[in-house]
Amino acid sequence: MAEAKGANTEQRSRTIERLEARAGEHACGGFLAALDDLQRTELFTTLIFDRLQRKMRTVEALRREAADNWNQTFYLLYFRTLGDRRNQEAYLELARRVPYRVVLRERRVPHAIEAMLFGASGLLDLYRNDEYTLNLRRNFEHLAAKYDIRPMKAAVWELAEIRPANHPVLRLAQAAEFFAQDEFVMDRTMACRSEEDVRRLFGIEAADYWRTHFVPAAESDSRPKRIGAFKANIIGINLVVVLQFAYGSFMANERLRDSALSLLERLPAEDNRYMRDWAAAGVRPRNAFESQALLQLATEYCPERRCAECPVGRRIAKSIPEMQ
Structure with missing residues (x-):
């Protein structure tokens, strides 16, 4: 009996080593692809x-920074979610310099939010002026003095090879319109229950100038500059x-926690x-719930070969039958 258990333990160790x-x-891909729906959902739920939990630590840090103000946290x-990863800190710094309380006060003044953000x-x-941007500059001078807003250095933005x-x-122009639409954007965010809800709320179009x-x-062909379905879904997820x-x-x-999980199941999987x-x-995610679970594997476990700690690796090792 002891010898059988020892052999079984050794076999499981070798399995983990092969996975590592x-x-x-993603050597575990074949195992995942062969799971039935119930087993797959069980594993993916653990990963989700x-x-x-990891993302909540980010929210908690922002909430503390916002002095427990959930609107400022939102x-x-x-802004952290709005742009590309390279500029994440720049967007956050901008949101700190132009806080939400200031945006709310100026929300009804045409182009005021845009002037402050730009x-x-x-x-x-970084760009030559035209009549529109000169007006933004003039408005900003007034608003900066009113709210003691200090501008950032343009050099902090990573602009090379960006689409x-x-x-x-363009993202800031869209953000300005988003926060100008009404003062209950967080409440509306909490009420999102479907992909359509997310797109309706966040698929905002920038002001006419940006068409x-x-x-x-620098003029271009006329077309609406709206946050598209792909980006809106990313905002929905993140x-x-x-x-x-x-x-x-x-x-x-x-109920709200459950709604968050249900929304993940209703949003399409990322394409990255x-x-x-x-x-x-061999594994194709069917929705954002599954793609986020796979992303957790790909970013938190696979790069560091943490198969022995990974829910999937442990399940594979456990699936080796006990020797009698």
Whole structure:
């Protein structure tokens, strides 16, 4: 009996070693692909809670920074989610320099939010002026003096090789319109229950000037500069779901936490290099719940070959039958 158990333990150790050796190729892909729906959901749920707990630490840090103000927390997280990863800190710094309380006070003044965001970002310094941007500059001078807003250096923004649709200038124009629409954006975020709800709330179009501009003073073909479905869904995953889950946890509201998980199941899976790697390993996520679980594996376990700690690796090792 002891010898059988020893052999079984050794076999499981060898299995983990083989998984670790090919962790970069997602050696567990075949196992995941062969699971039935119930087993797959069980494993992915463990990974989702793992991922949401990590993201909640970010929300908690922002909430402390916001002095327990959930509207400011939402505002900070919105800017953190708005652009590309390289500019995440720049967006956050901008949100700190132009806080939500100031945005609310000036919300009804045409182009005031836009003037504050562009002026404080420093980005207008990179482009020649036209009548529209000169007006933004003049408005910012007044608002900066009124609220003691100090502009950032334009050099903090990473602009090389960035897609026009994801350029910080365009994202800030869209953000200005988003926060000008009404003062209950966090409440509406908490009420999102479907992909359509998310797109309706966050698929905002920039002001008319940007129909013919991607950047200031350089005209382009006329087209609406709206946050598209792909970006809106990313906001749904990284802002709406995370904030619903975090706020639900803070308020001990299980219904809101459940709504966050249900929304993940209703949002489409991401399409990125991580998901393409998983597809090559035989696993295709059916929705954002599954793609976020796979992303947790790909970013938190596979790179460091943590197969012995990974829920999937442990399940594979456990599946080796006990020797009698």
